[in-house]
Amino acid sequence: MADFLTSTHRAKWIFSPQQLDEKYRAANQRAKQVLEKCGATLMEVDVDGSLSYLEPQMTAKDGAEKHSRTKPLSIEEEQCIRVFYENKLQEVCNNFRFPHKIQATALIYFKRFYLQWSVMEHQPKHIMLTCIYAACKIEENHVSAEELGKGISQDHQMILNNEMISLEFDLIVYAPYRSVEGFINDMEEFCNAGDDQLQMLKTLQNTARSEVDKMMLTDAPLLFPPGQLALAALHKSNALHKVIDFDSYLESMFSRQNSMHTISELSESLHGIDSLELWFSSVLHGPLCVRKYKVPSDKELKHINRKLKSCWGHSSHDEGKKREKKSKHKSKKSSNEAQNMSSLL
Amino acid sequence: MGDGGGSNRSNSNKPEWLQQYDLIGKIGEGTYGLVFLARIKSSTNRGKSIAIKKFKQSKDGDGVSPTAIREIMLLREITHENVVKLVNVHINHVDMSLYLAFDYAEHDLYEIIRHHRDKVNQSINQYTVKSLLWQLLNGLNYLHSNWIIHRDLKPSNILVMGEGEEHGVVKIADFGLARIYQAPLKPLSDNGVVVTIWYRAPELLLGAKHYTSAVDMWAVGCIFAELLTLKPLFQGAEVKATPNPFQLDQLDKIFKVLGHPTLEKWPSLANLPHWQQDTQHIQAHKYDNTSLYSVVHLSPKSPAFDLLSKMLEYDPRKRITAAQALEHEYFKIEPVPGRNAFVPCQPGETFVNYPTRPVDTTTDFEGTTNMQSSQPVSSGAAVSGSMPGGHVSNRSVPRPMNVGSMQRIPHQAMQAYNLTSQAGMGGGMNPGGIPMQRGVPQQQLRRKDQMGMPGYPPPQKSRRI
Numbered sequence: 001m002a003d004f005l006t007s008t009h010r011a012k013w014i015f016s017p018q019q020l021d022e023k024y025r026a027a028n029q030r031a032k033q034v035l036e037k038c039g040a041t042l043m044e045v046d047v048d049g050s051l052s053y054l055e056p057q058m059t060a061k062d063g064a065e066k067h068s069r070t071k072p073l074s075i076e077e078e079q080c081i082r083v084f085y086e087n088k089l090q091e092v093c094n095n096f097r098f099p100h101k102i103q104a105t106a107l108i109y110f111k112r113f114y115l116q117w118s119v120m121e122h123q124p125k126h127i128m129l130t131c132i133y134a135a136c137k138i139e140e141n142h143v144s145a146e147e148l149g150k151g152i153s154q155d156h157q158m159i160l161n162n163e164m165i166s167l168e169f170d171l172i173v174y175a176p177y178r179s180v181e182g183f184i185n186d187m188e189e190f191c192n193a194g195d196d197q198l199q200m201l202k203t204l205q206n207t208a209r210s211e212v213d214k215m216m217l218t219d220a221p222l223l224f225p226p227g228q229l230a231l232a233a234l235h236k237s238n239a240l241h242k243v244i245d246f247d248s249y250l251e252s253m254f255s256r257q258n259s260m261h262t263i264s265e266l267s268e269s270l271h272g273i274d275s276l277e278l279w280f281s282s283v284l285h286g287p288l289c290v291r292k293y294k295v296p297s298d299k300e301l302k303h304i305n306r307k308l309k310s311c312w313g314h315s316s317h318d319e320g321k322k323r324e325k326k327s328k329h330k331s332k333k334s335s336n337e338a339q340n341m342s343s344l345l
Numbered sequence: 346m347g348d349g350g351g352s353n354r355s356n357s358n359k360p361e362w363l364q365q366y367d368l369i370g371k372i373g374e375g376t377y378g379l380v381f382l383a384r385i386k387s388s389t390n391r392g393k394s395i396a397i398k399k400f401k402q403s404k405d406g407d408g409v410s411p412t413a414i415r416e417i418m419l420l421r422e423i424t425h426e427n428v429v430k431l432v433n434v435h436i437n438h439v440d441m442s443l444y445l446a447f448d449y450a451e452h453d454l455y456e457i458i459r460h461h462r463d464k465v466n467q468s469i470n471q472y473t474v475k476s477l478l479w480q481l482l483n484g485l486n487y488l489h490s491n492w493i494i495h496r497d498l499k500p501s502n503i504l505v506m507g508e509g510e511e512h513g514v515v516k517i518a519d520f521g522l523a524r525i526y527q528a529p530l531k532p533l534s535d536n537g538v539v540v541t542i543w544y545r546a547p548e549l550l551l552g553a554k555h556y557t558s559a560v561d562m563w564a565v566g567c568i569f570a571e572l573l574t575l576k577p578l579f580q581g582a583e584v585k586a587t588p589n590p591f592q593l594d595q596l597d598k599i600f601k602v603l604g605h606p607t608l609e610k611w612p613s614l615a616n617l618p619h620w621q622q623d624t625q626h627i628q629a630h631k632y633d634n635t636s637l638y639s640v641v642h643l644s645p646k647s648p649a650f651d652l653l654s655k656m657l658e659y660d661p662r663k664r665i666t667a668a669q670a671l672e673h674e675y676f677k678i679e680p681v682p683g684r685n686a687f688v689p690c691q692p693g694e695t696f697v698n699y700p701t702r703p704v705d706t707t708t709d710f711e712g713t714t715n716m717q718s719s720q721p722v723s724s725g726a727a728v729s730g731s732m733p734g735g736h737v738s739n740r741s742v743p744r745p746m747n748v749g750s751m752q753r754i755p756h757q758a759m760q761a762y763n764l765t766s767q768a769g770m771g772g773g774m775n776p777g778g779i780p781m782q783r784g785v786p787q788q789q790l791r792r793k794d795q796m797g798m799p800g801y802p803p804p805q806k807s808r809r810i
Contacts, residue, residue, distance in 0.1 A: 003491055007422055099530050137414055141530045144407050163408045164436045164443075171418035178528065 004225065008170035013112060015222055023115045024075055031118035031311070032072040039070065040313030041120035053121075070310045077304045078119050080296045085124040086110060086217050092132060092152060099141065100209075104175030106135035107216050113165070115222070120311045122165075129154060130162040138171050175221070176212045179230030180205060190249055200243045207237035362435045362444075363710070366395060370706035377401065377412050377521060378442075382449060382704050394449035395432065399442060399710065412521035413443050419493060419520050420445075427484025429504060429518040450516050451507025452699050454500035454568065460699055462575040470696065474572045476686035477505070479676055480515035481565060486667035488517070489558040492527040495520070496539040498564035500571060505686060507701065513685030526557065540564060542583045542595050547606065548661050550596050552589075552618035559661035562670070566656030570641050573649075578602070578640070591624045603657060604635035611660040648675040 004010055015023070031041045038053050073081070086107060093103035109131040113122070129148065136143045145163075149156025184205045191197060211233035215221065220229055238246050296304065366383035373380035378401040385393045400413040420431035435444035454477065461469050481503055488495060495502075497519060504516040522539055534554040540546065546563035548556055570578040579602065581595030600606070606614055614620050619627060637657065643650040652675045655665035665673075676682055680689060687696055 006424070101528075101530060133408070137408075137411060138418060139530055140524060140536065142411065146406075160406075160408045160441075164441065168436075170421055171414070172422050172525075 004174050004227070007172065007174065009172065009174050010225060012170065013173075013222065014225060017219075017223065020115070020219055020222060024078070027114070027116065027118040027121075028073070028075045028078055031120040035070060035072050035120070035311055040311065041072075041118070042123070042312040043117075043121045071307055072311060073118075073120055073304065073307055077307070078114075080301065080304055081119045081124060081308060082110075082114055083217065084296075084301060085128045088125075089128045089132065090213075090217070092128070096143070096148075096151060098132075098136070099139075100177055101175065102132070102135045102139050102141060104177060104216055105139060105173050106131040108173045108175065108221055109134060111219075111222055113168075116168075119308065122162075123312070125154070126158050126162050127165075129159050130165070133159045134163060134171070174226045176215065176226040176230040176233065177209060179227045180208050180212060180233060183230055183234055184208075186253075187244055187249060190252060191244055197243070200241065204234065204237050204241050204243045207240060208233040211236050362433070366397070368710065370704040371708035372396065372702050372704055377410065379708070381708075381710065382702070383446075394451075396447045396449045398445045398447065400445070401442065409441070409443065413445070415523055416445060416520045417443075419523055419525075423488070423491060423493070425484055425487040427480045427515050427517060428487065429516040447518070448516075450504035450518070451701050452505040453518075454503040454505070454572070456501075456702075457505065457699055458500055458571060458575050460697070465697060468575065469572055470689070472680040472683070472689040473686050473696070474569075475676065475680060476513070476682040476684075477503075477515055477572060478565075478569055479671065479682035480684075480686065481517065481568070482667045482670050484515065484517040485561055485565065486671060488523075489561070489667050492525050493523055494526050494558050495523045495561050497522040497541060498561055498568065499541045499544045500568055503568065513683075513687035515686065538589050542581060542592060543567065543577045543579055545592075545595065546661065547596065547599060547659055548617060550592050550599075551614070551620050552591075554618075557661060558666070559664045562656050562664050562667065563661075565667075565670075566653055569653055569656065573641050573643070591619055593625050593627070596627065597630070600630065600632050602635060602637055602640055603659070605630065605632050606659045611663075613660070613662070648673065648678060651675070 034053050035041050041053065043053055089106055089110060090103060093106065106128075110124075110128060113127055113131065114124075129152070133143070133145055133148055136148075145156040145159040147156075149159060184201055187193075187201055187204075188198065193201060208230070212229065215229055215233065224232075235246055238244060365386055367386055369382040369384060371379055372382045378399045381397045381399065383395045383397050385391060385395060400410060416431070417434055420429070424430070429450065430448040431445060432448060433444075433446035435446065437444070457469070461467060485495070485498075495517065498517075502517065502519040504518045506512055506514045506516065522536075524533070524536065526533060532554045533556055534552075540549060540560060544564035544567045546556070546560040549560060567578045579595060579598040581592060581598040583595070584590040584592055608614055618624075623629075637654060638645040638650050641650070641653065643653070652665070652670060652673045655673075656670065658664040683689065687699070689696065
């Protein structure tokens, strides 16, 4: 793929933790203000082509009542919702048996989108599906919106309506999976691997890949370049399997620095950090980034979701009707999943 | 890219993104949509020309066309002197149309070749040919080293800058078929037919499932020959059928000049579907002794001929790469290539002034998509032009594109957008500075101040001195 060093991914989409916090706060703040002003936060595409907030149809009195009732989501609650839909996104991709690359691309789109917007402004279910659809197109693995919509009992028109929005952000993204592969190849050479060792490196790779899967559900892809995430994943995997002497591998890599830009980036971010060990642990667990998101209980999630719906200005009456309609179109193949989804949508 | 949202801040009827330009008129048309010429109004770049490519809304009901997506995703990532520069992306949510704004290039190889063949009746001078070819290879080497195959190189997609700071600089354009070929999820052949037939490499014609950047080098060879002779090298007749029919005539034209390919010279030939199945008895065709050098009027011992024949090597694995070609002796002997392909460094050399593109000032941004009669839009007077569009892809040869298209139910985007909603909230709606534009209904694109004014200058045929 095009060179990461000169990519928009590197130039525009890697942030410091402070920058991320700032962005999440700004989006949340804006939605809160809109909620106070308009009583609902959901954005729609206007007839004139601009995006605007949807004013709920109601009388002044109703409005006043509603305003006092509707509470905005907190930043933490927004995060819970995002994490929930990122998990959903992985599920949907797995059910369609899409390649990992597509799943990773879609996840990164989803994260980028909600850096700019609050979940109170754009429904994450729609954005999630749009991100998957766009990722399929970008990776030249075209799936029609209709097919995608059918597979999960959702109206595919919504996907198409939102697709343009996905063009707002840069479309070529780099996930750590390929970097893991690259490091494994390099390690094969480094330890001049025989058959036994090749087998162990395979194990190392597989565990590292599932580590990357976990990272993809955190802020990590917005905080570190993919090469560094791959290295951290391999480090953790190696702590488990003890396949290679990681320190001497890194040393050898640093000595070849010129040839591998991932490493020069790594040493940049190592600047000011006392030890490599500390860096790895901070990538994986620590204050530096991959803040372990709290997984909310079902009950908590339902509560947040109710709040979210009232922010959108959806009355429970409308929802009931919608669900009824939806269930009629439910396809057999994925009815389980649809139930899963609609239980929370 | 982009200059922020908040399209409703102004009182004018024109969407904000359009207000930064003076629309001059239409300069081209292709399967994807229309191309317009516009000039920047802002003081920093006043008068700078911009080509705006408008993509039609997709008809197959499957959203933004893959062609537009490829252009946007790839061109945002790459920067090179010999690759066209995407300066802005504008989105109109109402009719799902997309506008891509590029730096404008006044010329293209198709028009340059045509001018020499039909107007001045003389060959292109050697300095110009060599400079154009070198710059084309330079841009292509950049693309290939970034794992991008263009897949639609042909003279009309190779632009050359007009007068100004970049005069005579080559720009590779039209990335609608381009793709990254590193670690593809599916075989590249799944994209359907690629490359306009006259420039299509033999491995593609023989049905290869996988192919490489070598397909671009074959096209460069064909373009090189065309620059020398002013005639397409392999002018086969296309079989029109779907999907991807066997193109016997095109192969026949190639074999006549280059001879029959042999398994000895091209071992993987045996695995190519059409060869293997001996489609239309292709294996048995007999060809006389071949003579590429006589077709292109080159001495078989000249460096130019050596380079050309290496580009037209049958076996894609043996075909010269862009990087290797740049190092070829041809570029080291006099005249050496230069940055301005039109104006040789040596004084005393004559050079040709190429005509500018014709501009259809009667078509506005609504173009053919609007049923109402179109209004003149341009401020007109300043415009002189005389050539059909340069970012246009289907001209002499129809562009055989069936990439990623699928049968889909009709598109109902318009209904979906007829939502009741309040007016936009103006500035501050895009705090993240998301690079995008939002349009307004089409009727508003028309410039009211120009309506009803008679007597717009027709497209002029003028030549610059």
